[in-house]
Amino acid sequence: MSRDLEQLWDVCVVGGGPAGSLAARQLALGGRKVVLVDKANFPRPKACGGCLGGVGVDALESVGLPLQRLPVKSLPLEQLDIRCNQVTASLQLLRRRVVSRDELDAALLARAEESGTHVITGNKASLGIVEDSARRVILHDDKHNGFLRAKLVLVAAGLSAVKDVCRGVESLTAGYRPHGRFGLAASLPTADDGYAAHRVTMACGRNGEGYVGLVRLPDGRLDVAAALAPEAMNQTRRSTQPGKTTATGLVERILNDCDLPKPAGFDLANWQAVAALRRKPRRLGADRVLLLGDASGYVEPFTGEGMGWALRQAVDIVPIANQALENWEPKIVDAWARRHWRIVGRRQTRCSWICKFVGGTRWTPHVVRALTIAPWVASPLIRAIDQHS
Numbered sequence: 552m553s554r555d556l557e558q559l560w561d562v563c564v565v566g567g568g569p570a571g572s573l574a575a576r577q578l579a580l581g582g583r584k585v586v587l588v589d590k591a592n593f594p595r596p597k598a599c600g601g602c603l604g605g606v607g608v609d610a611l612e613s614v615g616l617p618l619q620r621l622p623v624k625s626l627p628l629e630q631l632d633i634r635c636n637q638v639t640a641s642l643q644l645l646r647r648r649v650v651s652r653d654e655l656d657a658a659l660l661a662r663a664e665e666s667g668t669h670v671i672t673g674n675k676a677s678l679g680i681v682e683d684s685a686r687r688v689i690l691h692d693d694k695h696n697g698f699l700r701a702k703l704v705l706v707a708a709g710l711s712a713v714k715d716v717c718r719g720v721e722s723l724t725a726g727y728r729p730h731g732r733f734g735l736a737a738s739l740p741t742a743d744d745g746y747a748a749h750r751v752t753m754a755c756g757r758n759g760e761g762y763v764g765l766v767r768l769p770d771g772r773l774d775v776a777a778a779l780a781p782e783a784m785n786q787t788r789r790s791t792q793p794g795k796t797t798a799t800g801l802v803e804r805i806l807n808d809c810d811l812p813k814p815a816g817f818d819l820a821n822w823q824a825v826a827a828l829r830r831k832p833r834r835l836g837a838d839r840v841l842l843l844g845d846a847s848g849y850v851e852p853f854t855g856e857g858m859g860w861a862l863r864q865a866v867d868i869v870p871i872a873n874q875a876l877e878n879w880e881p882k883i884v885d886a887w888a889r890r891h892w893r894i895v896g897r898r899q900t901r902c903s904w905i906c907k908f909v910g911g912t913r914w915t916p917h918v919v920r921a922l923t924i925a926p927w928v929a930s931p932l933i934r935a936i937d938q939h940s
């Protein structure tokens with residue numbers, strides 16, 4: 552453990568995804584002594600569709616970091632094509648962009664470091680005890696264990712946060728049960744395979760088996776991201792040819808059912824999987840700890856909500872973190888929970904309905920057909936998800 556880490560930090564941020572990096576930057580710019588720990592070395596791969604919603608675009612602009620200043624290449628995302636069987640309903644999207652996830656996360660982490668945040672990568676962190684008005688954070692790398700102390704810990708460690716980072720804190724782990732579909736994603740090489748830029752194609756499965764989203768990245772690669780029901784996997788396992796992984800077999804089947812081409816490079820891609828995408832911790836913090844980003848609860852990917860919510864939370868947690876640093880009180884967790892509800896609560900509920908619908912209900916084919924005639928019916932829903940409060 553280096554000497555620097557022995558000092559008492561104002562804030563330790565665990566996780567250098569969009570939530571952690573932006574929160575660290577904002578706090579460091581406000582004069583706080585901030586350390587950020589991530590288990591990965593950057594740039595790191597992340598299962599993601601690369602769609603950034605209006606909430607995220609606005610959050611970045613509100614702190615003077617529009618995508619072109621980060622700088623991160625992006626394309627406007629103008630249209631959502633929902634495809635069920637052989638029918639496509641096209642809906643207009645507002646203020647959405649497509650980005651390469653590796654590039655966005657690396658740029659945000661670099662901006663955090665530039666603002667004075669001390670960044671430690673390649674170290675896994677977990678919460679330790681509270682003593683002398685500070686929370687210990689235990690660090691592990693390949694060879695060593697050590698710890699640092701911070702007046703406040705922001706846990707922004709994504710979907711694994713509660714089980715992994717918070718495992719010693721019973722008030723956060725008790726009754727915590729991730730459930731729901733699992734995620735699968737890969738970036739496929741540039742090819743002329745029928746998937747145009749500026750639109751996301753959402754292929755609906757049948758009978759709740761899940762959905763597959765495809766979007767062209769600014770560098771020409773095609774991002775494929777899916778949410779798949781474990782039960783559908785079991786059925787596919789029985790029917791796919793030996794040697795083919797069942798998850799990608801299911802993605803292929805959904806594309807085939809929707810009469811969409813199998814993208815070039817599909818079989819050789821480096822697929823990343825994420826288990827049980829739905830999570831909700833009972834509380835959004837504990838003594839000198841606050842959770843944000845996916846760590847604070849997640850529904851399922853749709854078309855750009857996760858990153859947007861993570862970035863908005865990173866901006867909105869700053870005044871609450873400052874209050875916690877002046878005088879920690881348990882009611883700060885409740886204040887954060889109220890703010891959090893205003894940022895994501897209702898939107899997550901709406902998103903869960905949409906995810907259920909695109910995952911294939913018996914109504915999906917009829918609604919998609921109706922949307923081809925009256926696409927404007929969906930506009931209020933898309934606007935409600937995309938606008939920040």
Ligand SMILES: Cc1cc2nc3c(=O)[nH]c(=O)nc-3n(C[C@H](O)[C@H](O)[C@H](O)COP(=O)(O)OP(=O)(O)OC[C@H]3O[C@@H](n4cnc5c(N)ncnc54)[C@H](O)[C@@H]3O)c2cc1C
Pocket residue numbers: 565566567568569570571588589590591595597598599600601602603604674675676677707708709710711712715716734735736776777778825828843844845846852853854855856857858859861
């Ligand atoms: C298949 C799939 C597709 C998706 N597509 C989209 C999309 O198109 N658009 C969108 O907006 N969202 C999408 N999402 C959701 C989006 O990826 C997340 O909502 C977003 O990454 C949340 O950001 P975060 O900062 O909270 O966490 P993350 O981005 O997950 O970052 C967490 C960080 O914490 C680090 N970490 C984890 N454990 C530890 C530890 N113990 N110690 C130290 N560091 C740790 C990790 O290395 C990681 O860098 C998708 C998700 C999935 C699964």
